[in-house]
Structure formats: structure tokens, C-alpha cells
Amino acid sequence: MNKIEVKNIYKIFGKHPEKWLEAVKQGMSKEELLAKSKHTLGLKDISLNIEEGSIYVIMGLSGSGKSTLIRHFNRLIEPTAGQILVDGTDVTTLGKKELEKFRQKTMSMVFQRFGLLPHKTTLENAAYGLNIQGVSKEKAQETARYWLEQVGLAGFENQYPNQLSGGMQQRVGLARALATDAEILLMDEAFSALDPLIRREMQNQLLELQSRLNKTIVFITHDLDEALRLGNRIAILKDGELIQEGTPEDILLSPNNEYVEAFLHDVNRSKILNAGHAVNKTRLTLTMRTRPALALERMKQYDYQFAPVLDGNLFAGILKLDDAEQAVRSGLRDISSLVRDIVSVPASTGLDAVLTHMLQSNQPVAVTDENDQFLGMMSRTKVVELVSTDTPNNESPDEGKQPASDTPEAGQSDSGNTGDTASAETVPSTANPETVTAPEAEVDTNKTAEKPASEEPRKPAA
Amino acid sequence: MFPEIISARNVRNSIDGFVDYLVINYADGLNRMSEPILAALVWLEQLLRNAPWWSIIIVTMLIAYGMSRRIAFSLGMGAMLFLLGAMGLWDAGMQTLSLMIMATGISIIIGIPIGILMSKFNRFRSVMLPALDIMQTMPSFVYLIPVVMLFGLGKIPAIIATVIYAVPPVIRLTDLGIRLVDAEVLEASRAFGASSTQQLFGVQIPLALPNIMAGINQTTMMALSMVVIASMIGARGLGYEVLLGINRLEVGRGLLAGLGIVILAVIFDRITQSYGKRKQIRGAR
Numbered sequence: 001m002n003k004i005e006v007k008n009i010y011k012i013f014g015k016h017p018e019k020w021l022e023a024v025k026q027g028m029s030k031e032e033l034l035a036k037s038k039h040t041l042g043l044k045d046i047s048l049n050i051e052e053g054s055i056y057v058i059m060g061l062s063g064s065g066k067s068t069l070i071r072h073f074n075r076l077i078e079p080t081a082g083q084i085l086v087d088g089t090d091v092t093t094l095g096k097k098e099l100e101k102f103r104q105k106t107m108s109m110v111f112q113r114f115g116l117l118p119h120k121t122t123l124e125n126a127a128y129g130l131n132i133q134g135v136s137k138e139k140a141q142e143t144a145r146y147w148l149e150q151v152g153l154a155g156f157e158n159q160y161p162n163q164l165s166g167g168m169q170q171r172v173g174l175a176r177a178l179a180t181d182a183e184i185l186l187m188d189e190a191f192s193a194l195d196p197l198i199r200r201e202m203q204n205q206l207l208e209l210q211s212r213l214n215k216t217i218v219f220i221t222h223d224l225d226e227a228l229r230l231g232n233r234i235a236i237l238k239d240g241e242l243i244q245e246g247t248p249e250d251i252l253l254s255p256n257n258e259y260v261e262a263f264l265h266d267v268n269r270s271k272i273l274n275a276g277h278a279v280n281k282t283r284l285t286l287t288m289r290t291r292p293a294l295a296l297e298r299m300k301q302y303d304y305q306f307a308p309v310l311d312g313n314l315f316a317g318i319l320k321l322d323d324a325e326q327a328v329r330s331g332l333r334d335i336s337s338l339v340r341d342i343v344s345v346p347a348s349t350g351l352d353a354v355l356t357h358m359l360q361s362n363q364p365v366a367v368t369d370e371n372d373q374f375l376g377m378m379s380r381t382k383v384v385e386l387v388s389t390d391t392p393n394n395e396s397p398d399e400g401k402q403p404a405s406d407t408p409e410a411g412q413s414d415s416g417n418t419g420d421t422a423s424a425e426t427v428p429s430t431a432n433p434e435t436v437t438a439p440e441a442e443v444d445t446n447k448t449a450e451k452p453a454s455e456e457p458r459k460p461a462a
Numbered sequence: 463m464f465p466e467i468i469s470a471r472n473v474r475n476s477i478d479g480f481v482d483y484l485v486i487n488y489a490d491g492l493n494r495m496s497e498p499i500l501a502a503l504v505w506l507e508q509l510l511r512n513a514p515w516w517s518i519i520i521v522t523m524l525i526a527y528g529m530s531r532r533i534a535f536s537l538g539m540g541a542m543l544f545l546l547g548a549m550g551l552w553d554a555g556m557q558t559l560s561l562m563i564m565a566t567g568i569s570i571i572i573g574i575p576i577g578i579l580m581s582k583f584n585r586f587r588s589v590m591l592p593a594l595d596i597m598q599t600m601p602s603f604v605y606l607i608p609v610v611m612l613f614g615l616g617k618i619p620a621i622i623a624t625v626i627y628a629v630p631p632v633i634r635l636t637d638l639g640i641r642l643v644d645a646e647v648l649e650a651s652r653a654f655g656a657s658s659t660q661q662l663f664g665v666q667i668p669l670a671l672p673n674i675m676a677g678i679n680q681t682t683m684m685a686l687s688m689v690v691i692a693s694m695i696g697a698r699g700l701g702y703e704v705l706l707g708i709n710r711l712e713v714g715r716g717l718l719a720g721l722g723i724v725i726l727a728v729i730f731d732r733i734t735q736s737y738g739k740r741k742q743i744r745g746a747r
Contacts, residue, residue: 074653111650
């Protein structure tokens with residue numbers, strides 16, 4: 001359910017914004033507006049839906065309008081045009097008293113430079129929102145004390161803000177915002193003024209609190225790492241316009257334009273992406289009961305050094321080409337006795353962990369989902385591609401489109417996976433014939449067939 | 463010769479006529495309106511002059527301690543007041559003190575609200591700023607004459623002249639202090655739904671207090687510097703002693719009375735400053 005709906009918000013700063021609104025709606029650019037009218041375009045046609053109980057990150061560089069946007073939510077800044085619905089109520093129509101009530105009860109805010117009252121103690125600051133509401137002093141202080149404890153500031157109640165470190169001051173700000181029990185928390189670059197270690201600590205604390213409180217949080221930041229870490233969804237603003245909106249993965253894997261891409265450049269991608277993103281859908285899977293001759297034929301057809309073997313939907317191991325030849329020669333009925341165990345990782349494993357693993361061993365790695373079902377083989381090329389920021393990442397994660405000439409990365413030149421990249425588009429449609437199953441095990445065919453096929457390769461076992 | 467564009471004589475005559483008109487028609491009414499102030503001033507003066515000298519010193523020391531929380535400081539303030547008495551200026555000093563307290567009090571009562579309004583309304587500010595400049599630079603005798611014509615000789619015109627001269631600093635610094643309040647703190651209070659009254663008394667005035675105190679400090683200093691002039695129109699006290707010294711060419715009398723004024727000034731200055739300083743240290747970021 002949408003807690004907050006932002007509908008076509010425009011903001012023009014200047015003396016007569018209404019006069020220029022039409023022109024802006026017609027598509028006048030920011031520069032043109034400034035040159036013609038000395039008005040500044042703050043926000044242009046912003047529409048967002050923010051789901052209840054989620055952390056919604058709005059990000060952009062300074063001047064992108066992100067702080068302007070968040071101030072529209074509680075109308076610290078009035079929109080020139082547009083609507084903001086909170087629980088279905090249009091905030092922009094509220095009268096003065098209603099607006100004060102709304103700010104007291106429904107939304108609270110955390111500020112970049114904390115915004116604490118320097119002449120009040122930590123406890124009085126945390127109780128500020130409640131004092132404004134007219135809650136009795138004892139009750140307000142009791143609640144404030146509880147929230148100070150929740151953010152880890154028990155014992156600092158009688159200190160003044162200037163006696164606290166930046167991180168602690170922001171905890172007071174957070175306690176003050178939480179103490180009013182508002183359902184929506186607006187955080188305006190809340191952690192940007194803190195040093196990296198403290199920032200991380202605060203992020204963790206916020207995530208931990210959020211897992212218990214389930215607030216709707218709108219979080220402003222200019223730091224993409226922070227956005228990717230905290231956000232359930234992310235909106236990227238540039239010059240007052242919404243450039244892209246989506247889940248962190250959407251943004252990371254398919255940036256809309258160069259601006260977003262430039263943003264992504266410095267991100268530590270291996271922390272956000274996981275093994276699931278680096279899976280190559282399998283073109284060829286064998287089952288335990290596949291006849292060795294058929295397996296060998298198929299593997300030769302694809303020029304694979306090994307192929308994954310399933311037992312039902314579970315991953316059993318791999319069959320190597322040598323072993324398959326051996327099996328044919330010795331006339332085994334099926335390949336089950338020759339399947340070799342290899343490492344498999346769950347899809348949720350971070351790429352950084354996968355990388356470590358990859359560097360330590362040359363063995364192929366299988367990826368499974370949370371129910372231990374086989375998803376595919378880890379593609380080394382893909383891991384490197386995803387982690388490296390230089391590779392243009394508009395190649396979708398599903399498949400590289402290049403033909404069979406993926407050059408191996410320097411570090412793994414021995415793996416020789418030339419020729420292993422197959423075009424995935426063709427695979428699902430023709431999956432049935434590609435999936436090699438024992439003829440006497442027709443039942444398995446369908447199951448296995450649904451599994452996309454392995455392209456990963458003839459990596460020689462070390 | 464500069465060409466005569468408007469006739470200065472006519473302008474002068476019409477201003478004189480206007481003041482005469484005011485005096486004839488409104489002097490009684492204005493006098494009646496000023497009576498409560500006069501009564502309060504007389505009461506205060508009687509209180510200070512009739513109270514035993516040591517009680518005044520003790521009260522001063524207590525106030526000094528309350529403002530600064532420093533014992534040595536408040537003892538010093540008491541010693542200076544004692545010195546004033548020891549120079550034989552106690553009675554005159556108390557008269558001056560009561561006039562000052564009254565003038566400063568009125569200045570604060572008028573000045574702080576005006577300063578707040580100036581910080582809120584830019585238009586009002588642009589009107590007030592030149593008015594404040596005039597009040598500070600216009601020679602005080604210029605407005606002493608009409609004030610004396612309206613109220614006669616005595617304490618009331620002395621207070622009015624003092625207030626006109628002394629009120630600008632507190633207005634300016636209140637305005638400045640409120641404008642300098644950290645925008646984010648104010649925004650935070652708005653974001654939590656504070657009404658404008660709650661913002662003013664909960665955030666703006668407390669955070670502007672160091673500046674407002676500096677304004678009050680300046681106002682008291684300027685009020686003190688007016689006491690000699692005020693004594694010429696019938697306010698007694700230390701200024702009158704100085705005036706006597708000048709008239710009789712008694713340098714010693716003039717110098718001692720002048721020192722008395724300095725002592726009062728130092729006491730007022732240090733006490734108000736120490737309060738502002740304490741606030742500032744606690745409130746510093």
C-alpha cells in the first residue's frame with residue numbers, strides 16, 4: 001500500500017512562480033527559465049509512490065532538488081503545483097493549524113546538521129516534539145528517556161548537545177524524531193555529516209530499528225553506497241528532475257543514462273550484487289540417470305569440459321568430459337557414480353565473498369537458491385564484469401550477447417572459457433531438446449527442462 | 463551661494479508652530495500619561511535611597527553571583543559599590559541608579575518587541591533602520607527642547623531623552639540575534655509542528671539571547687552616558703554633581719562624580735556581560 005503519493009510536483013523559486021509554471025510544464029528548461037525570468041526551477045514534474053513500511057531513498061548531488069523535495073512532504077517548502085497524498089489526504093490543502101497537527105503527529109524529521117537546541121539538554125531535546133504537542137513534562141521525559149536508551153545514549157540525558165560528538169548528536173536527533181511516534185520519518189542527509197565509521201554504525205542502527213518499528217522512511221543522501229545499502233527503492237534526481245526510480249538492483253544493473261552510470265562508478269558493487277546476479281543459466285544439464293554416451297555426445301556438441309548434474313531439482317555435482325569418456329569405455333549404465341562434488345553457494349552470497357572464493361580455487365562453483373535448488377553455474381566472466389566498474393553494464397545480467405569469444409580475464413587465463421558464451425535467448429525456447437536426460441526417465445525431462453541451461457564451461461578441473 | 467529651493471525659514475516656522483500646537487493641546491494629556499512612570503521612578507528612587515547601604519551592596523552581589531556564578535567576581539562588584547559610597551556619592555549614585563534602571567527597563571520593554579518585529583518583517587526593518595540611525599546620531603539637545611516643552615523640567619523628560627538615545631542597540635541586536643539563529647534549528651522546530659509562538663519563545667529568543675544581552679549591555683552604557691545631559695533638565699544624581707563641578711570650576715567634585723559614573727557603568731557592564739558570556743559558552747556549538 002502506498003503511504004505517500006507524490007503527484008506531479010513542480011517547484012519554481014522566485015517572485016512570481018505561477019506566471020512561469022505553464023512555460024515549465026510546456027518543457028522550458030532550467031537554464032532557459034533562469035535566463036528569461038530569474039526564476040529557478042527547483043523541481044520538475046516529480047511523481048513518486050512510497051510504500052508503507054519501506055525505506056525510500058531519494059538521491060542526487062547537491063543542487064539536484066532532493067532536499068527541496070523532502071521539505072515538500074511536510075510542507076516546510078510549498079509546492080508551486082502538484083499534490084502530496086499521505087494516507088490519501090492531500091497535504092497541500094491543509095490549513096495552518098491542521099498542518100501543525102500533521103507535522104506533530106504524522107511526520108518527523110532528522111536533519112543533516114542535527115538541528116538540536118543548543119540551550120537544552122539531550123533529554124529535553126529528545127522530548128522536544130512531545131513538548132510541542134503539549135504532552136505533560138513527566139510523560140514526555142519518560143518517553144524521551146526510553147528512546148535515548150534505544151539509540152544507545154542512556155546516561156547522557158543531562159549533557160548539552162555541544163558536549164556530544166557528531167554521531168551522538170545525530171542519535172539525539174533520531175531519538176527526538178522517534179519519540180513522537182510518527183509513522184513517517186524524513187531523514188535529510190541524516191548521516192552525511194558523520195565520519196565513515198560512525199555513518200556505517202548509524203546505518204546499521206537505522207536498519208535494526210526499522211526491522212522492529214516498520215516506519216515509512218524517506219531518506220535523502222548523495223552517497224550511492226548508502227542509498228544501495230538502506231533503500232528498498234531508490235529515486236535519482238538531477239536538476240530537479242526524476243532520472244530513474246527502482247530497486248537498488250534495477251539501478252545498479254540497468255542505469256537509465258550516463259548520469260546514473262557516472263554515479264555508479266565509485267560504488268563498491270561487490271557488496272550490493274550477489275551470486276545470483278552472476279549465474280549463467282545452464283544450457284545443458286544432466287541427470288543422475290543420463291547414459292554416459294548421450295552425456296558425452298552432448299558435452300562434445302557444446303564443447304564443454306564438464307556439465308552440471310542434477311538429482312531431481314537438487315544439485316548433485318558435475319560430470320567431467322574425461323570421466324564421461326571413461327564411462328563410455330567401461331560401459332556404465334548411468335553417470336551417477338562419476339559425478340564429482342563441487343562447491344555450491346546460495347544465490348544471496350555477496351559477490352565479495354564469491355570473489356574470494358574464486359581467487360582461492362579454480363574449481364567451478366554452482367549457485368543454488370534458498371531451497372537448495374540448482375540455479376546455474378557461476379560465471380567468472382560475469383563476476384568480473386559485474387564487479388568491475390569500467391565495463392559498461394548495459395549488457396543485461398542474463399546473458400552476454402557476444403558470440404563465443406569472451407576473452408578470459410587475465411587472472412584466469414588458464415580456465416580458457418573461450419567459446420562458452422551462448423545466447424540465452426534461444427535456450428529457453430528450445431530447452432527441451434537441449435536438456436539431456438536419460439530416455440528411460442521421461443518424468444525428469446520436464447523438470448530439468450525448465451531449468452535454464454549451462455553455458456559455463458569446460459573449465460578444466462585444476 | 464546655494465540656490466534657495468525651499469524656504470528654510472518657512473520650514474522652521476511650521477515646525478515651531480507644530481510643536482507649539484502639540485504643547486498647547488497635548489501637554490496635559492501627555493503629562494497625565496507619564497504619571498505612572500513618574501510614580502514608579504519615584505518609588506524606586508525612594509527604595510534605593512532609603513534602604514540601608516549594605517543591603518544594596520548585598521543585593522548587587524547576589525545578582526552578580528546569579529548572573530556569573532563566580533564568587534570572586536561578585537565580591538569585586540560589591541567592593542566597587544562600596545567605593546562609590548566611600549567617595550561620598552552614595553545618595554547621588556542611588557538617584558542615578560534608579561533613573562538608569564528605569565530607562566533601561568523601558569528601553570528593553572520597547573526595544574525587544576521592536577527588534578522581533580524587525581526580524582520578522584523586512585519592510586518594517588527598512589523603515590526602522592534609518593530611524594535608529596537618526597536616534598543615535600541626532601544631538602540629544604535637539605529633542606531635549608521639545609520634550610522639556612511638553613513635559614516640563616524633571617525626571618520624565620530625562621527618562622525620555624535617555625530612552626531615545628539608549629534604545630537603538632537593544633533593537634538592533636535583538637533583530638540581528640534572531641536573524642542569526644541557526645536556520646536548521648528553526649526548521650527542526652517547524653518540522654515538529656511548533657507554532658510561531660512556540661518557535662519564538664522556544665527557539666528564536668533563547669538562541670538570540672547572547673546577542674540580546676549584548677544589546678542590553680550597550681543600552682545601559684549609553685543610558686549612563688546620558689546622565690550628565692539629563693541632569694541639566696532636572697534629573698539629579700551623579701550627573702548633577704558633575705554639572706556642579708563644571709559650574710563652580712571644582713575639578714575634584716567633577717572628577718569624583720565622574721568616577722562614580724564609571725563605577726556604575728563597570729558594574730552594569732560586567733554583570734550583563736558575564737550573563738551573556740555564560741549563556742554563550744553553554745550554547746556554543
